[in-house]
Amino acid sequence: MNPFETAINKKHQTYFESIRKIEEDNLAAKTALCEKIESIDFSVLKTFSEWEEATKNVLALQDEWRTIGFAPRKLNQKVFERYRHACDAFFSAKAEFFKQVRNSYAENYRKKVELCENAESLKDNTDWKETSEKFIQLQKEWKAIGPVPRKYSDELWKRFISACDYFFDQKKKNTNSLHGEELENLEKKKNLIARINSLKKSDHPNETVATLKALIEEWSTIGHVPFKEKDKVYKDFRAAVDKKYEELNIDWVSRRLETFKNNLKDMNTKGQRKLIHERDKLLHARERLNSEIATYENNLGYFTSTTQKGSKVILELERKIDTLKEESRLIEEKIRLIEDNL
Numbered sequence: 001m002n003p004f005e006t007a008i009n010k011k012h013q014t015y016f017e018s019i020r021k022i023e024e025d026n027l028a029a030k031t032a033l034c035e036k037i038e039s040i041d042f043s044v045l046k047t048f049s050e051w052e053e054a055t056k057n058v059l060a061l062q063d064e065w066r067t068i069g070f071a072p073r074k075l076n077q078k079v080f081e082r083y084r085h086a087c088d089a090f091f092s093a094k095a096e097f098f099k100q101v102r103n104s105y106a107e108n109y110r111k112k113v114e115l116c117e118n119a120e121s122l123k124d125n126t127d128w129k130e131t132s133e134k135f136i137q138l139q140k141e142w143k144a145i146g147p148v149p150r151k152y153s154d155e156l157w158k159r160f161i162s163a164c165d166y167f168f169d170q171k172k173k174n175t176n177s178l179h180g181e182e183l184e185n186l187e188k189k190k191n192l193i194a195r196i197n198s199l200k201k202s203d204h205p206n207e208t209v210a211t212l213k214a215l216i217e218e219w220s221t222i223g224h225v226p227f228k229e230k231d232k233v234y235k236d237f238r239a240a241v242d243k244k245y246e247e248l249n250i251d252w253v254s255r256r257l258e259t260f261k262n263n264l265k266d267m268n269t270k271g272q273r274k275l276i277h278e279r280d281k282l283l284h285a286r287e288r289l290n291s292e293i294a295t296y297e298n299n300l301g302y303f304t305s306t307t308q309k310g311s312k313v314i315l316e317l318e319r320k321i322d323t324l325k326e327e328s329r330l331i332e333e334k335i336r337l338i339e340d341n342l
Contacts, residue, residue: 020072027071030079033061037086042093048101051094058090109148112156115141119163128171135164179226186225189233192218196240212244220265260334268341279338282331289328296321 037058045051071079115138122138125131148156196215199208225233267274300317 023070023072026069027075027079029068030065030071030083033065033068034079034082034086036061037083037090040090042090042097045097051097054090055094058087062087104146105149108146109152109156111145112142112148112160115145116156116159116163119160119167123163123167124170125167126170126174128174131167132171135167139164182224182226185223186229186233188222189219189225189237192222193233193236193240196237196244199244212241216241261337264337264341275338275341279335282335282338286328286331286335289324289331293321293324293328296324 040054040058045054065083070076119135119138122131122134142160147153192215196212199212199215219237224230267278296317300314300321
């Protein structure tokens with residue numbers, strides 16, 4: 001081989017070696033790109049923004065891939081398939097994420113529409129306590145539900161909160177009105193107590209008793225008072241009535257019967273079951289009292305009045321028996337009143 005041919009061969013060799021070097025470098029660059037795409041951890045991508053950020057990175061890597069030349073022929077197709085598989089895996093995972101999100105959004109939309117319907121069906125309910133609890137539960141459920149498609153988000157929220165606001169506004173108005181009524185009732189009851197206290201015994205006791213009974217009847221027609229005042233005003237009423245009965249020399253059985261009649265009206269509003277329950281309770285009490293009376297009367301036969309101590313014991317037993325009989329008479333009257341109402 002002459003010197004000229006040798007020089008030509010050397011140049012060819014140098015050229016092909018440089019091509020091989022470039023192809024090897026391209027292979028290394030393409031392999032690195034594949035590894036970067038393959039290293040993306042799909043499990044940590046939980047939001048749209050995270051997936052969009054990852055997509056930007058993958059698209060940038062794809063742009064970079066297109067700037068890289070061929071790899072060695074025997075490996076060029078293989079590295080391309082690896083690159084294509086990595087890209088397909090990423091975009092398939094992204095598509096699955098978006099599909100799941102769309103499905104969850106659809107389910108969340110259905111749940112929120114249902115909550116809106118429930119709230120709207122309750123907004124006119126005037127059972128304030130129970131319905132308030134239901135609305136609070138609906139609001140908790142709303143918070144626990146995930147997002148819906150953005151185009152429906154504001155519309156659903158306005159629909160739901162409008163029903164909530166309407167109910168609580170009506171409740172507030174009613175509560176304010178009710179509080180005003182209760183204050184008026186309190187004043188009425190205080191005035192009635194003052195009228196009882198000022199009642200004078202006339203020359204016709206029966207007329208005074210009738211007036212007192214009418215005042216007691218009027219008390220039962222007055223509605224509720226503020227809760228914190230309820231016990232005090234009733235105590236004052238009871239004290240005024242008892243004092244007036246004492247002034248009129250009316251026996252305690254009659255007084256307690258008047259009180260029971262007043263309570264009986266309240267029981268009547270709660271239905272027959274309440275009346276039957278009260279009657280059964282009184283029947284048991286009467287049976288217990290009659291048993292006690294029989295026991296005391298039996299014990300009375302064991303004592304004689306020949307000694308001072310014996311006379312004192314007999315007197316105490318007789319007083320006890322009389323008290324129990326009065327109590328039994330009161331219970332009999334109460335039972336009769338209940339049965340008249342059944």
